[in-house]
Amino acid sequence: MTSRRSLFAVLASSLLLAACATAPSLESQPPIVFVHGNGDSASIWQSTVWRFESNGWPRDRLHAIDLPYPLARDEDGKAQPGRTSTAEHMAYLKAEVDTVLQATGARQVVLVGNSRGGNAIRNYIYNGGGASRASHAILGGTPNHGVWAIKGFREANEFSGTGPFLTGLNAPKNAAGDEVTGPVKWLTLRSDNNDKFAQPDGLWIGAKGTATNVTFDGPALKGATNTVLPRVDHRETSFSPAAFDATYRFITGKAPQTTAVQPAAPVVLNGKITGLGLSPTDPASGNYTNNLPLPGAQLAVYATDAATGARIGNAVHTKTVGSDGIWGPFAAQAGTPYEFVITAPGYATTHIYRSPFGRSSQLIHMRADRLAEADKTAKSSVTLNRPRGYFDAARDKMSFDGKALPGVPPAGAGVSSAKINLAVDGVRPISAEFNGEKITGRTWPVAENHLVVLELTY
Numbered sequence: 001m002t003s004r005r006s007l008f009a010v011l012a013s014s015l016l017l018a019a020c021a022t023a024p025s026l027e028s029q030p031p032i033v034f035v036h037g038n039g040d041s042a043s044i045w046q047s048t049v050w051r052f053e054s055n056g057w058p059r060d061r062l063h064a065i066d067l068p069y070p071l072a073r074d075e076d077g078k079a080q081p082g083r084t085s086t087a088e089h090m091a092y093l094k095a096e097v098d099t100v101l102q103a104t105g106a107r108q109v110v111l112v113g114n115s116r117g118g119n120a121i122r123n124y125i126y127n128g129g130g131a132s133r134a135s136h137a138i139l140g141g142t143p144n145h146g147v148w149a150i151k152g153f154r155e156a157n158e159f160s161g162t163g164p165f166l167t168g169l170n171a172p173k174n175a176a177g178d179e180v181t182g183p184v185k186w187l188t189l190r191s192d193n194n195d196k197f198a199q200p201d202g203l204w205i206g207a208k209g210t211a212t213n214v215t216f217d218g219p220a221l222k223g224a225t226n227t228v229l230p231r232v233d234h235r236e237t238s239f240s241p242a243a244f245d246a247t248y249r250f251i252t253g254k255a256p257q258t259t260a261v262q263p264a265a266p267v268v269l270n271g272k273i274t275g276l277g278l279s280p281t282d283p284a285s286g287n288y289t290n291n292l293p294l295p296g297a298q299l300a301v302y303a304t305d306a307a308t309g310a311r312i313g314n315a316v317h318t319k320t321v322g323s324d325g326i327w328g329p330f331a332a333q334a335g336t337p338y339e340f341v342i343t344a345p346g347y348a349t350t351h352i353y354r355s356p357f358g359r360s361s362q363l364i365h366m367r368a369d370r371l372a373e374a375d376k377t378a379k380s381s382v383t384l385n386r387p388r389g390y391f392d393a394a395r396d397k398m399s400f401d402g403k404a405l406p407g408v409p410p411a412g413a414g415v416s417s418a419k420i421n422l423a424v425d426g427v428r429p430i431s432a433e434f435n436g437e438k439i440t441g442r443t444w445p446v447a448e449n450h451l452v453v454l455e456l457t458y
Helices: 002-022 042-054 086-104 116-127 164-169 241-252
Strands: 032-035 062-064 109-114 134-140 185-191 207-211 225-229 267-269 273-278 287-293 298-303 317-320 330-332 338-343 349-354 380-385 398-400 417-422 429-434 437-442 450-455
Touching: 032 042, 032 086, 032 116, 042 062, 042 241, 086 109, 086 116, 109 116, 116 134, 116 164, 134 241, 185 241, 225 241, 349 437, 429 450, 437 450
Parallel strands: 032 062, 032 109, 109 134, 134 185, 185 225, 349 450, 380 450
Antiparallel strands: 267 330, 273 287, 298 317, 298 338, 338 349, 380 417, 398 429, 429 437
């Protein structure tokens, strides 16, 4: 009996060792913390997380943070309602990294940031103790040398290349004058010339014809691995297939098996419903973006007809969200497009149309919205959003209600949303297409406090 038990013990131990040998290790697939940019949320990393998952990265090692107040202050050292300082941003990232390390048991994380998210990563590594807790830092489109670098012009802002925040981060770290230092491995990703925040002319910051003193290679850092991605825009430096490929190679030392999002069933969706803030000192100044939950908001989800946007039957999911803002989980059908309807006091009834979901996600965050004054005279107001990139008329194949996108210039990628205000009564289908992704929704009457959003995934 003893020998049989010993045999079973040896067999069990062998099976356990074999399982551990095939399981991805924390060293080969470390936890990754994704840090969004100015005014964005964790949801912007949805497709990037899917690409990592499609290459076998464990879902519980992919963490996208939500900065509660994602907008930078006008003056970094001066308190401003609904906005965060660089110090607050760094402290939030530090706390999140500590949480991830404790939850995973890992010794270090990989930090991946887009735009302003890279500012927080650099600040944390240089000034917050992150050099020992991060193995890699990947910065997509981060304005490391400023959006402008003009002496005497808004130098208290964190995006000033001549201001104290960036000049401090860019101070030489060694005799070679490197702007980064080990043991962290650094990668910057930038566009060749299509990033609206790395332009020698001030067009996209409202100062056309004024030199910014920033060049196309402003996001590059001396001493880092600096990679150029042709024709990508500011957000695509992080969220495009090309950005994923470069990021994956830098972390692992090998090419990904795929840069596409591979379908995987079942599809379970979840996320958070957020709202908009009003400045307590100047309510007339308008809304500001935050990532705070909107308790009491009601959500109804409808399956829709891909050709007409019409609802197919009754709501397939409903919920009144609590203090955490969580609206799911919801078991979606692969291949089915959905309409998400948010109602909340003080907001318009917001209809969000999305194309089918190929994989599960916890990052389907949605924001209740308010009608802008300029839109209240329309019969219906419909916005097309591309959260993970901009619209480039010279590069992209796209249409909105069968026409060119209003407000998108003939050259350059600086606009990520387009709006159509209809002057005719009636509910009808309205479609948008962007490089093969098509969404069809329905118009809803502004007079009854409705607004419509068609939201692209890619």
